[in-house]
Amino acid sequence: MTVGSERVDTDVHCVPSALAELVAHMDPYWRDYTTDGGVSLSPTQGGAYPPGVGPGGRPLSDVGELDERVLTPDGTGTAILTCTSTFQTNRNPYYEAALCRAVNDWLLERWQAHDPRLRVAMVVPTLDVDAAVAEIGRIGARSEVVTVLLPVRNDTRWGHVRNRPVLRAAAEHGLVVTLHAWGRAGQAPTSSGMTHSYLEDYLANGHVVGQGQLVSLVTEGVFAELPGLRVTVAECGSTWLPPLLWRFDKDWKGVWREVPWVDRPPSEIVREHVRFTTAPIHLPADPVQAREAVDLLGPELLMHAGDHPHDHGPGADRLAAVLDDDESAAVRGGTAAAWYRLG
Secondary structure, three states: OOHHHOEEEEEEEEOOOOOHHHHOOOOHHHHHHHHHOOOOOOOOHHHOOOOOOOHHHOOEOOHHHHHHHHHHHHOEEEEEEEOOOOOOOOOOHHHHHHHHHHHHHHHHHHHHHHOOOEEEEEEOOOOOHHHHHHHHHHHOOOOOEEEEEEEEEOOOOOOOHHHHHHHHHHHHOOOEEEEEEEEOOOOOOEOOEOOOOHHHHHHHHHHHHHHHHHHHHHHOOHHHHOOOOOEEEEOOOOOOHHHHHHHHHHHHHHHHHHOOOOOOOHHHHHHHHEEEEOOOOOOOOOHHHHHHHHHHHOHHHEEOOOOOOOOOOOHHHHHHHHOOHHHHHHHHHHHHHHHOOOO
């Protein structure tokens, strides 16, 4: 069976059981820093893994258990490991760089080396652009690494010129950039400030912030400067895209002089450079309406994600029910195989 016909899961979460698992991958200074300072990792990841979601509200911490409970039962041929343990509120840029390096080595040595079906979404510091570029340079050429994982909620928009070196490094290494739900809990997810409930925060994180980042990448000329860049929007939904693109194209026609590097309708740029994971996907229960929503979105933009350990409801089943055989094969694995160059 070729990779293109396999089931590809583009978002499988894993976490270290404790920060101690990462200490062996740190140099002596940072080992002492974490152990003597009593530094720990958040068990709920700032709300990303609320209690009651999945096994104990957390992803699995053992590669054998992941195989037994997730990969083999789902018939997964290739899975992309997503560890968001670096998406936290720590403000020390030097510690963040050391933590990212340790997480990446842990993913490669404790996970991928023991299961060839696994690929790695490498993490990079968000507080130090130079350190992020250096980390991409350190391991970005490894075939096991297929994407650079960035939090969708960040201090600045990812399209901002200060972040361009990170995106350029990813593109030069042939890596996808994945904008994944969540990020620094201390950052307001809306233009009107902090939210006051988990529900508000969850909705804003996946939709308001995700849409803003997508608009930023296009309007600030990222894809014009980096025509080979591929971006995955993960765990942020997708069915909000058609109305956004309609308005984006409409407003661009009126104020295009502000962004001369956007030389064609924004919708064309997004459809060329961006893909979305299927977890979550919000579709109506009526099959006719669900198919209409999928047609507006475009099934060619979708890639399967089980998103272990999250349960996003019936959206994936509703999607599968309205796809034809060719579309189903593409969403199940073909699109991801080409997008991440898994062959």
